[in-house]
Amino acid sequence: MNYISTRNITEEFSFIEAVTKGIADDGGLFVPKHIPKLNENFWENFEKQSFKETAYEILRYFIDHDEIELDGIVEEAFNFPVEIKKLNENIYSLELFHGPSLAFKDFGARFLASVLSRYAVKNRTKYTILVATSGDTGSAVGQAFLNKENIEVKLLYPAGKVSELQEKQLTTIGGNVTALEIDGTFDDCQRLVKQAFADGELRRRKNLTSANSINIARLLPQILYYFEAVKKIGREGEIILSVPSGNLGNLCGALIGIKMGLPVHRVISALNVNDVFNEYMSTGKFTPRRAVPTLSNAMDVGAPNNLERIIHLFDNDIDLIRKLIKTTSISDEQTLETIRKIKDEFNYVICPHTAVGFASLFKEVTDINEKKCVVASTAHPAKFYNIYPEEIKRVIKIPEQLKISMEKEKQSVKLSSGFDVFKSYLLG
Numbered sequence: 001m002n003y004i005s006t007r008n009i010t011e012e013f014s015f016i017e018a019v020t021k022g023i024a025d026d027g028g029l030f031v032p033k034h035i036p037k038l039n040e041n042f043w044e045n046f047e048k049q050s051f052k053e054t055a056y057e058i059l060r061y062f063i064d065h066d067e068i069e070l071d072g073i074v075e076e077a078f079n080f081p082v083e084i085k086k087l088n089e090n091i092y093s094l095e096l097f098h099g100p101s102l103a104f105k106d107f108g109a110r111f112l113a114s115v116l117s118r119y120a121v122k123n124r125t126k127y128t129i130l131v132a133t134s135g136d137t138g139s140a141v142g143q144a145f146l147n148k149e150n151i152e153v154k155l156l157y158p159a160g161k162v163s164e165l166q167e168k169q170l171t172t173i174g175g176n177v178t179a180l181e182i183d184g185t186f187d188d189c190q191r192l193v194k195q196a197f198a199d200g201e202l203r204r205r206k207n208l209t210s211a212n213s214i215n216i217a218r219l220l221p222q223i224l225y226y227f228e229a230v231k232k233i234g235r236e237g238e239i240i241l242s243v244p245s246g247n248l249g250n251l252c253g254a255l256i257g258i259k260m261g262l263p264v265h266r267v268i269s270a271l272n273v274n275d276v277f278n279e280y281m282s283t284g285k286f287t288p289r290r291a292v293p294t295l296s297n298a299m300d301v302g303a304p305n306n307l308e309r310i311i312h313l314f315d316n317d318i319d320l321i322r323k324l325i326k327t328t329s330i331s332d333e334q335t336l337e338t339i340r341k342i343k344d345e346f347n348y349v350i351c352p353h354t355a356v357g358f359a360s361l362f363k364e365v366t367d368i369n370e371k372k373c374v375v376a377s378t379a380h381p382a383k384f385y386n387i388y389p390e391e392i393k394r395v396i397k398i399p400e401q402l403k404i405s406m407e408k409e410k411q412s413v414k415l416s417s418g419f420d421v422f423k424s425y426l427l428g
């Protein structure tokens with residue numbers, strides 16, 4: 001499979017080229033040249049396969065045999081389970097948060113780390129990975145690259161603007177992963193990363209790479225767990241999927257799966273009040289705007305990157321997009337209400353992002369008891385411990401991986417938000 005830019009369909013790139021470049025030179029995003037269709041053979045074996053076996057089968061369509069050692073990478077990257085919890089006859093929670101950083105981003109980050117580190121070793125090249133993070137991405141990427149040979153990771157986060165637990169997760173990874181505490185905002189962190197990539201001297205002296213969520217190697221693994229969901233609930237009946245959405249990457253994974261032939265009838269893109277995608281669906285116009293902070297902070301995105309990929313996937317035809325996808329916008333008040341409702345009805349605690357997914361499902365689907373509805377549960381509730389009322393806090397079990405980081409001492413390098421300081425730090 002070759003890859004093309006969403007902005008230039010004539011020039012083709014190999015998978016590894018697309019991964020190491022991250023973003024196309026024309027500013028577009030890499031997409032597979034075409035979306036492969038699954039044949040009958042695939043479905044015959046499907047039900048008996050493990051997650052990793054299906055993962056390998058699907059990824060093989062997108063990555064050529066001779067490019068990377070796919071079986072070893074699948075084995076290494078997906079070393080934690082995908083679980084599905086049946087809440088009642090019609091509603092399922094697809095738990096994507098059993099990885100090292102307790103959010104679905106572990107799938108993409110670990111896959112990218114496996115691919116890139118093997119490539120770095122094979123080519124005897126050292127890479128420095130720069131990541132600006134507002135919380136979840138940093139710990140997923142940092143954990144994924146921990147102890148990978150020939151790779152150094154610098155996580156830039158805004159001082160005082162990530163939650164206490166998120167900061168603990170970011171600053172206690174150690175090894176080849178350094179947390180840079182920037183005296184500024186998330187936008188300052190992103191600006192520093194962009195300036196570094198644009199700086200000639202830095203580019204000459206350091207091999208800088210991004211582990212940004214738009215990287216194609218972070219997108220492809222996000223197709224896989226939707227197949228796992230369908231495997232576990234069965235292919236028959238009408239399946240509806242609700243995906244808590246920010247940058248629309250997770251949604252994009254689901255859409256590629258459906259284009260391949262995954263039998264899902266409708267997809268709900270669940271948004272918080274940062275609902276630029278919702279506006280696009282109703283007006284046909286994409287108007288980025290400044291993100292406002294919400295309880296589901298990983299979804300506070302004012303300019304969703306992956307919309308460009310979605311538009312490309314549907315041949316620029318908004319009516320085709322509207323046929324499959326419904327968008328909804330949920331307030332913080334509704335988010336909290338839904339957390340309580342799910343706890344009361346099912347004795348099940350969900351994170352605020354997942355709550356946006358459930359709230360959107362209830363808002364958009366009136367005949368739930370005639371469908372099979374799957375909500376993508378994107379993070380473990382313990383990551384957001386402080387937002388819950390006492391009676392819910394009491395029942396949240398803190399996972400081992402979080403306990404470990406909570407007990408460790410915070411380690412960070414404090415930097416001002418000026419580029420010169422950052423540059424001389426990188427050049428050491």
Ligand SMILES: *Cc1c(COP(=O)(O)O)cnc(C)c1O
Nearest residue numbers: 246247248249250298353378379
């Ligand atoms: C990143 C994130 C999202 C949003 O996913 P996108 O792929 O950016 O749409 C939702 N929930 C959680 C917990 C996240 O970390």
